[in-house]
Amino acid sequence: xxxxxxxxxxxxxxxxxxxxxxxxxxxxxxxxxxxxxxxxxxxxxxxxxxxxxxxxxxxxxxxxxxxxxxxxxxxxxxxxxxxxxxxxxxxxxxxxxxxxxxxxxxxxxxxxxxxxxxxxxxxxxxxxxxxxxxxxxxxxxxxxxxxxxxxxxxxxxxxxxxxxxxxxxxxxxxxxxxxxxxxxxxxxxxxxxxxxxxxxxxx
Amino acid sequence: xxxxxxxxxxxxxxxxxxxxxxxxxxxxxxxxxxxxxxxxxxxxxxxxxxxxxxxxxxxxxxxxxxxxxxxxxxxxxxxxxxxxxxxxxxxxxxxxxxxx
Numbered sequence: 001x002x003x004x005x006x007x008x009x010x011x012x013x014x015x016x017x018x019x020x021x022x023x024x025x026x027x028x029x030x031x032x033x034x035x036x037x038x039x040x041x042x043x044x045x046x047x048x049x050x051x052x053x054x055x056x057x058x059x060x061x062x063x064x065x066x067x068x069x070x071x072x073x074x075x076x077x078x079x080x081x082x083x084x085x086x087x088x089x090x091x092x093x094x095x096x097x098x099x100x101x102x103x104x105x106x107x108x109x110x111x112x113x114x115x116x117x118x119x120x121x122x123x124x125x126x127x128x129x130x131x132x133x134x135x136x137x138x139x140x141x142x143x144x145x146x147x148x149x150x151x152x153x154x155x156x157x158x159x160x161x162x163x164x165x166x167x168x169x170x171x172x173x174x175x176x177x178x179x180x181x182x183x184x185x186x187x188x189x190x191x192x193x194x195x196x197x198x199x200x201x202x203x
Numbered sequence: 204x205x206x207x208x209x210x211x212x213x214x215x216x217x218x219x220x221x222x223x224x225x226x227x228x229x230x231x232x233x234x235x236x237x238x239x240x241x242x243x244x245x246x247x248x249x250x251x252x253x254x255x256x257x258x259x260x261x262x263x264x265x266x267x268x269x270x271x272x273x274x275x276x277x278x279x280x281x282x283x284x285x286x287x288x289x290x291x292x293x294x295x296x297x298x299x300x301x302x303x
Binding site for chain 1: 213215216223224226227228232235236237240250251253256262265266270272284287293
């Protein structure tokens with residue numbers, strides 16, 4: 001099934017948004033602006049997911065990334081910002097040609113190799129999912145090794161349980177990292193002066 | 204349907220942009236943000252090949268990638284806060300006490 005002109009137009013527009021905001025993320029000097037541009041990039045990736053017939057994943061992308069990860073990142077940006085931040089830094093994207101030239105060339109070379117491999121692979125038209133496919137329901141069955149869905153997938157029960165343990169470990173680790181060593185008080189960085197005064201935690 | 208190669212190229216481009224961010228920036232928060240970009244590029248690949256084969260393995264694995272990214276950010280933010288507390292900055296080149 002060939003792509004219609006409208007599909008190609010939509011893909012082109014949103015690919016431009018994704019690439020533009022991703023470039024903006026790595027090129028703006030201000031971390032807060034980078035975090036906001038990351039939100040734009042993540043939302044446009046969610047649009048790509050919808051066009052790839054992954055509606056459930058698109059919803060999860062918006063919920064987990066834009067609703068969770070982005071909030072966490074902006075939270076951290078607020079916590080580690082300082083009063084003596086440099087207001088002379090503008091908000092425009094900046095490319096330091098001298099210092100960034102080698103690294104930029106390395107990234108471009110990596111992309112060139114990847115693109116060469118992809119274009120040589122000769123991927124044909126995608127098979128896609130039939131109209132009667134119940135994608136979200138099949139994902140749910142695949143996660144628990146059950147044979148209920150009408151779309152083929154591997155079973156992921158072991159992965160599901162391992163991710164379960166990893167999430168708990170990560171949350172415990174985050175709480176451990178946020179505690180002060182001496183007083184044992186929880187989340188010293190969240191109190192009062194934002195944890196700026198070192199040693200000011202024996203309250 | 205859009206040819207799968209376009210999506211794979213898009214994912215590769217987002218991945219390389221994230222790699223460029225990690226190579227050039229010194230702010231620990233920018234490292235986290237760039238890693239998020241790279242994970243998203245990989246996720247686009249997974250979902251694109253899921254559609255290419257008409258098989259849901261890629262989409263299910265993409266969900267797990269989402270969960271891991273959330274866990275990674277939770278730990279990463281904790282590390283950034285500790286870095287800020289100990290060195291009064293989030294510049295990764297400031298943390299030199301573990302060097303020998």
